[in-house]
Amino acid sequence: MLSLCRPAGRCRPTLLALALFAAFAPAWSHAEDVVESSVDAGIGFVDGSRADRAQFDQYSGLRPSQSVFGIFGADYYRRNDETGVAVGFHLSDLFTDNRELALRWGRQGDWKLAASYGELMRRETVQFNSGIAGAGTTTPRIVPVLPGTGSDLDLATKRQALGLGFTKVISSRVQFELSGRTEHKEGSRLSGVGFACPSAVGNGCTGTNAAQVGSAVLFVPEPIDADHHQVEARISYAASNLRLGVGYYGSFYRNRLGSLTPGLPDSLFNPVGTLLPVGAGLAGILGNPVALPPDNQAHHLELTGAYLYNANSTVNFKLARVLATQTDSFTGHGFTTRPAGVNDLGGHIVTNLAQVGFSTRPMARLSVQGHVRYEDRDDETTLQPYNVEGTNVFTNRQLPYRTTKAKLQANYQFAPDWRGTLGWGRELIDRGVFTPSSATSGVTALRQDTRETVWRAELRRQMTEDFSGAISYDHSERNGSNWLRDNSGLGVTEVPDANAPGTGFDRGIFMPTLSDRRREKLRFLADWQPMEQLTLQGALDVGVDHYSAPGVYGLRSAGMRQATIDLTYAITDAWNVTGFASWGKQNLDQGKPDAAFLSFDNHESNVGVGVTGKATSKVELGLNLSHLRDRATFAQVLDATASGADAALLAASGGLPPITFQQDVLRLFGRYTLDKNSWVGAEFSHYRTRWDDWAWGFAGTPFVFSDGTVGTRQEVQRVNVLRLVYTYRWQ
Template sequence: MLSLCRPAGRCRPTLLALALLAAFAPAWSHADTVTETSVSAGLGAVDGNRLDRAQFDQYSGLRPSQHVFGLFGLDYYRRNDDTGVAVRFGASDLLTDNRELGLHWARQGDWVFSADYKELVRRETVIFNSGITGVGSAAPVLLPVTPGTGSDLDLRTRREGVGLGFRKVISPSLQFELSGRTEHKTGSRLFGVGFACPSALAITCTGTNGIQTGSGVLFVPEPIDSDHNQVDARLSFAAEKLRLSFGYYGSFYQNSLGSLHPQIPGSLFNPTGTLLPVSSGLAGILGNPVALPPDNQAHQLDITGAYLYNARSTVNFKLSRTRATQNANFLAEGLSGAPAGVSDLGGRVDTTLAQVGFSTRPLAKLSVQGTLRYEDRDDKTPLALYNVEGTSFYTNRQLPYRTTKAKLQANYQFTSAWRGTLGFGRELIDRGVFTPTSATAGVTAERQKTAETTYRAELRRQMTEAFSGAVALEHSERSGSNWLRDNSGLGVTEVPDPNAPGIGFDRGIFMPTLADRRRDKVRLLADWQPLDKLSVQGALDVGIDRYQAPGVYGVRDTSMRQATVDFNYAITDAWNVNGFVAHGNQTIDQGRPDQAFLAFRNGETNVGLGLTGKATSKLELGANLSYLQDRATFVQALDTTASAADAALLAASGGLPPITFRQHVLRLSGKYTVDKKSSVRAEFAHYRTRWDDWAWNFNGTPFVFADGTVGTRKLVQHVNVLRVVYTYSWK
């Protein structure tokens, strides 16, 4: 693989790789050769300061201080009709931080070679002002500063990836494929540590009072310096009725940084903004090392195939075996305190997958498809006493997971216009035997097995004259085995009747993925063309989930509604207008601890209108206006057992305020064809964003960390972008 290796032996992709490959492309005679080349170059300009551009610059590939930027790209294609060899090389955004290059080189019916290089930079949309030093390292130093008097940080991550691929036709019935990809990721992203004293987990840690700070959330960005390499190889065989494919996939993740060791100051700000000494024990807790994603790898072997039983029936299958391991050494990663004799996790998960399916047409109007899928994830990670709670010790927990899925579907063509579908599905999940020496936290009980049955029916009308449409109904029900109460290191107790007196499940918390659930879904589709120049498409999806668990807490029901309509109208042969409207709504009703109930509502509206056309034979124009609103609301209530203090707080605050994101985007474009070889394209875009998020700004007050770091996101952001590009093509 083309790369630049550092002294440590880890390799990083380089921008020169694809340019070198293109330079060594074959030289052909001019006879029977077709060559097409185009080069695009131009300038762009963007206004606004850093706060105005925070949302726009998230993936723009521009530096926050950059107002003028260059644009350059090219496309090269050459084909020799005599030899059947063709090569294409393309490049875009070469003057920004989001560069992309691609090479495709092939001989028709013989071999194919491909390569690509991609960069992507992501920036945080929140601007942080902090006194921290060493951002991006594993040992940042936190220095408390008066909020707003520190330095502005640019938290960003950068991805650089190279991919190579090769395919060779060995014979008419045999083909080999090999591909690989390496990605290097660097930078830092939003992260933090926090703790509140006093706590049962730290008895010696004292709380906040007039002379000390006993709690706090600290700004500690996560450093990133990792590589992810992937390899995929496949040998395919094809006979008259049989298709076979043997494959290998490998994934290798390496992280240069094993843990994060923040250096905690001796003083922090208390909740009212006063700088006080850190309470006894708190600094040690906040300064504990934080494990970062460890090195890991996975290897998979598989065989897939299909057999054409006759002209109307086909059978297909897949069998694979995967082994994933994680054995990074604790001390080498900067982590201590492991159980005696344990140097690494020794993580190992073996996954076996077997799947078989069929498709048959027993009658001219009837077709039937079915699949049976079995997957067994066997967790073989060794057990050790990692967890300590007072004088009690618990091991980690093994998480085996076995699923069996069956699907059957029949389609019947009643007439040339009407088609019906009936489907049946069954899913069984077995989570294995609970590790008796482990303990769970946050939930009251668990389940080993769940089973879900799904029924589906659809009626579809094919396009006749001016209308086609479909209606689909789906119903599923999930239930499970008896609940298992955790006995904290002494196994579990099966609870046949969770509603029996004295069980204590009425105020328990149960995972919604394990609870009994009833799901109903409806989907409507329509395609209408009332005029030759007008077409309209629409869709409506409605779904409701109802959960039943022993306790009053947790998710009780959820719902979703999604409606979309889009149209296209040809005003004349030269001008076209199109648009769309989409609205979706999701709800979650759940009970919370301390007798609180929360109804979460999230609604999204998206509207767009566009116009394209040719003003003259050489001038093309376009305009597009779009609007997006995403609004999340939190309706809170208390039951009669809530405390007077909780009731007074809710009455005074009104509960959590909504979070709203709105964005207006106007785009104008024009393309002028100078001659057969050259053209000029101009694009203008205006972005207006409003983001009301009380997590970072509440009534004009920004969020302040205990070390004085301030997170700021401007409420309303305006950005204007202009791009002008000249393209020259020749053959």
């Protein structure tokens, strides 16, 4: 098998050898073989500057400076009906960085071999100009430069994946399956380090003044060089009324890079652009190594089965056990500050799962389904004193998690075209006993147990001559046990009445996933054909969540509305029109610290129209036009207890500006048939993107890091793409 080798000597297998094998497979063929094959070859052209193409090139597989690219793809399929042997091969995007190859070869009812190879390139849409040296390594050196005077950087990650699979039918009742996949990922992605002084966790760390910089945000790309291996095996047994399966799944993640340690300069820019010496306390914190994703592995073993009790009733079950570990060495990755005698996390999590379900039809018009699922995740990670704050010492926290879910649903056929559904569900979550030697930050209190009950009702009209539809309603309520106040290394205290005076919860912060919640959701579906040439499909979803937590802060309500419609209209036998439109809104209302209240609203609209048809017997033409707009707004208000400075700032700034993403795409395409086996095609696409995001710039001023790195994204981007392709097919 051929391979790709890097300068370091690491080689990755490819499927080129398999492709050649598939292409020259006729050695085993006979006159009665069925052959279906095709080849697509052509050339493409793309315009636009590097800034114009930032969004387009995110997943295009093209280099940012590439204006001409090749197009090549192939499909090959051969089947021998006498022997039952078939082979198939697929190849696409050979001349880009997103190439894919796949092979299928086997004998029907006996064995099957599958192999695949794929690549995927992702490029960062934000362009960076920086003085950093060694970007993409584990030891970059920060070099402060005046904004815009550094070097341009393109951050990108590339994935290369190889998969192999084999299936063998051992007997009429037993089948064996084995598959594996390995993926290598390398490159660099956006990341950084930062800290603001003074801080309780930074001794000797003082703030910014006229003589020094006490806070900073630095551009430090994360280097990537990792492999993920997966193995899966299964034996299946099938009798007349019994199905059994035993399976294993293994996941192995290996990262060659364990930590990122930036080299700091003596001076950095303060928020107004003045170069000042870095405070000693800040330098000590920013210079610490940053942990990268550690090596880990997981082993999953399961037993599944189904039993056909009679023609109308089936019982199924699943038993599984998962062991996940993380024991990557601290010392091996440069972390010398750690508890005495501790060289790794000792991560050890065991998960046990049991599930049983049934499906039955006790009478002709009634069917009932249900299941119960129990999952217990036992966190056995070693406890060590990792966190030290002055004289206080805290350990890490174990996170056990036990869930029990039950679901019951009944369907009743009232009439040939009317069916009703009633459903009930229950979910219980037990987060285990809080680790007494640990501490929490960022939240005021926790909950050990939450309970949620779900009810669902649906009425559906089956397809008649011209209309079908459904209406459904979902209602759920979640509550839980008493809130638990953290005592900073001395366990927790249960608070029976969180709203009572003296608890301190009135200005507390509580996780919305633990808060009481009431959810309502209504959905309408319709499929209508008012005339033979026209078909309409539509859906409307409306939902609202109400949260109840102690105090005035946190998430209070959330809502969503979504409407979609699709249509197909046949103008003539040769010409068709298709169209779609969707509109959606999501909103969150929450109270925030310092007497601020935020209402987040996200509106999205998406419309499109397409026309396809035949101008002559040999000429096919088409047009697609689409428009997408996504707008997020942040309405902010203050209550009467807000400080004068906060009120003045909000009045002067107007609060956070909106973020808008808009994309318009025009696609024109045509095909001219040369003969029954070949044709030529042309496609022209125009992309216009507008992305106004204040995170990277506002009112023409780009975001600048403390080292002078500038991150920019051109607000309006335009790209034109032309593809010319020749296709030949044979049988």
